Amino acid sequence: MYTLKLPWPCLLTLLLVGAATHDGNSVWAKRTTAFQTRSTAGKSSSPECRCFPGDACWPAPSAWNALNESVSGHLVATVPIGSVCHGDTYDADACGAIQAAWTTAETHTDSSSSVLVPYFANQSCDPFLPRDAPCVVGTYVQYAVGVSGVSDIQSTLSFARENNIRLVVRNTGHDYFGKSTGAGALGVWTHHLKDFDVLDYSSPLYTGKAIRMGAGVQAGDAAAKAFAEGLTLVAGVCPTVGLAGGYTQGGGLGPLTSKYGFGADQVLEWRVVLADGSDVVATPDRHPDLYWALSGGGGGTYGVVYSMTVKAHPNELTTAANLSFSNNGSNDDTFFKAVGAFHAVVPALSDAGGTALWTVQSRGFSLGPVTAPGVTKETLDSILEPVLLRLQYLGIPYSYSSAEFPSYHESNLAYNPPGSTPGVQIGGRLVPRSVFTGNEDGFNQAVRKIVGQGAAVTGVSFTAPNEVNFDNSVNPELRNSMISFQVGTLWNHTDWELNLRNQDLITNTFIPSLADLIPGGGSAYLNQADFREPDWQQVFYGETYETLLQAKARYDPDDLFWGMTAVGSDRWAETEDKRLCRVS
Known part of the structure; x- marks a missing residue:
């Protein structure tokens, strides 16, 4: 059975489908003329718009060369990784390889320009389009600076400010909102900031083990290095996500939330370069409003984080479990009775301190992993036993396994191995416990209706601590919820109109x-x-939004940092040709 699942920080994962690997485009390069943005000849930039390629204000090659020199040759000109499938650079073998590797996360995360959500590439040099289709930079960043330290970040921000160029903060391209790309943009590429240090940390609010990591450190590497030190870090399950970026800055829901809280709850300090080039350390008592905003108020919004220090926890026994069963299509009523049986035990899983990830499709159900730190196999099996008994009663064959491990890291490797990441479009809703338990049948029927139209529904259950050591801007509604539901549709590489129709289904x-x-x-x-959430300010940020706006105004008064649905982003909008302009 093929199963779609939408894990905490990852894009849609398609299990049981292999993919080749591809190195991506991480080579330092000067600007070439082979790949250009669609022509904007005759247009000129308004003071109310960011300067755009083809405008008279666009920096001359000599200016870009000067920037390259100032960042020690680390300026990368975007050559789309799909270019081997088009025009004079066509290479049949290379094109086949990139197509086969397209659902491998590293194909995009190790690139200075590519993104994992195809919609935001806007078919720019799409490897799945015909050979004679245009290969343009399009909505990818025009250039990126692979920063190696603070001075590189400062030089990049200064160049963007002085030339009125759109700026993008990007690390891996893992994001559902197009924040890590942008037409005519210059990227601050933090992917190579890989410092990782274990500390004995002491402050008035926390004393204990901590880890300071660069913004380019990804979850898989961080987990392995922490494990080698006898420690566990709060992270999501996707190994290629950069922890200090949108994951933690956006809240940080993950398998250990019920035990330790959200990713943002772990942060002891942020090291960040502000829009004016200032290099500051934000803690609960130094720049506390900046610390608060960065800890849950959204990535790429208030400054460029280049380092994060977080609490580290001792490794401890962790039990994991997986369950799957198919729907053969002969009796949907029977199948959804089984799904309802699982929904009935979700509160007990949360009460035990566990988190669960499950996906429902018209063709089957997949639970996995359940992550239960400090819980024995016997206890977890007993919580899930009513589901197994119900499956037996209904005559539905199933596959179930569970096991204890000495650490969370080992349980995650065994029960949630990395999968492929095909394109996906999603939407979501948080559900408080009382709302779910008071209307389980209503949610079961809603899930049934959605999957009946070809989508997948994934749930993540958790119990978040309401009391944390450090006040932060995590949406209180996230902290007060028990389930995060996501709805996803797979991206079709050859039918753009179908993707837009699916997008409308999700939104409307x-x-x-x-x-x-x-x-x-x-x-x-x-x-x-x-x-495309209509009321995103309230839905994403809740009661924190107005205070976050104040922090944005203080630390980035000229909106150098912009991303779709980021705090204050409604002051700007992309025009038809994707240039970024102020909203009048």
Whole structure:
């Protein structure tokens, strides 16, 4: 059975489908003329718009060369990784390899320009389009600076300010909102900031083990290095996500949330370069408003984080479990009775301190992993036993396994091995416990209706601590919820119009069917939601939004940092040709 799942920080994962590997484009290069943005000849930039390629204000090659020299040759000119499938650079073998590797995360995360959500590439040099289709930089960043330290970041910000160029903060391209790309943009590429140090940390609010990591450190490497030191870090399950970026800055929901809290709850200090080039350390008592905003208020919004220090926890026994069963299509009623049986035990899983990830499709159900730190196999099996008994009663064959491990890291490697990451479009809603338990049948019916139209529904259950050592800007509705539901549709590489229709279904049909069950329409987890959410300020940020706006005004008064659905982003909008302009 093929199973789609939308894990905490990852894009849609398609299990049981292999993919080749590809190195991506991480080679330092000077600007070439082989790949250009679509022509804007005759246009000129308004003071109310960022300067755009083809405008008279666009920096001359000599200016870009000077920037390259100032950053020690680390300026990367974007050559789309799909260029081997088009025009004079066509290479049949290389094109086949890139197509086969397209659903491998590293194909994009190790690139200075590529993104994992195909919509935001806008078919720019798409390897799945015909050979004679245009190969243009399009919505990819025009250039990126692979920063190696603070001075590189400062030089990049200064160049963007002085030349009125759109700026993008990017690390791996893992994001559902297009924040890590942008037409005509200059990227601050933090991917190579890989410092990792274990500390004995002491402050008035925390004394104990901590880890300071560069913004380019990814979850898989961080988990392995922490494990070698006898430690566990709060992270998501996807190994290629950069922890200090949008994951933690957007809240940081993950398998250890029920045990230790969100990723943002772990942060002891942020090291960040502000829009004016200032290099500051933000802690609960130094620049506390900046610390607060960065800890849950969204990535790429208030400054360029280049380092993060977080609490580290001792390794401890962790039990994991997986369960799957198919729907052969002969009796949907029977299948959804089984799904309802699982939904009935979700509160007990959360009460035990565990988190669970499950996906429902028309063709089957997949639970996995359940992560339960400090819980024995016997206890976890007993919580899930009613589901197994119900499956037996209904005559539905299933596959179930569970096991104890000495650490979370080992349980995650065994029960959640990395999968492929095909393109996906999503939307989401958070569900408080009382709302879910008071209307399980209503949610079961909503899920059934959604998957019946070809989408997948993934749930993540957790119990978040309401008391944390450091006040932060995590949306209170996230902290007060028990389930984060996501709805996803797979991206079709050859049918753009179908993708747009699916996008409309998510925005106008699927998410409203969940929102209608929640008083006030509900909220969504900032990192996993619909970028077209009509009331995104309230849905994503809740009561924190106005205070976050104040922090934005203080630390980035000229909106150098912009990303779709980021705090204050409604002051700007992309025009038809994707240039960024102020909203009048």
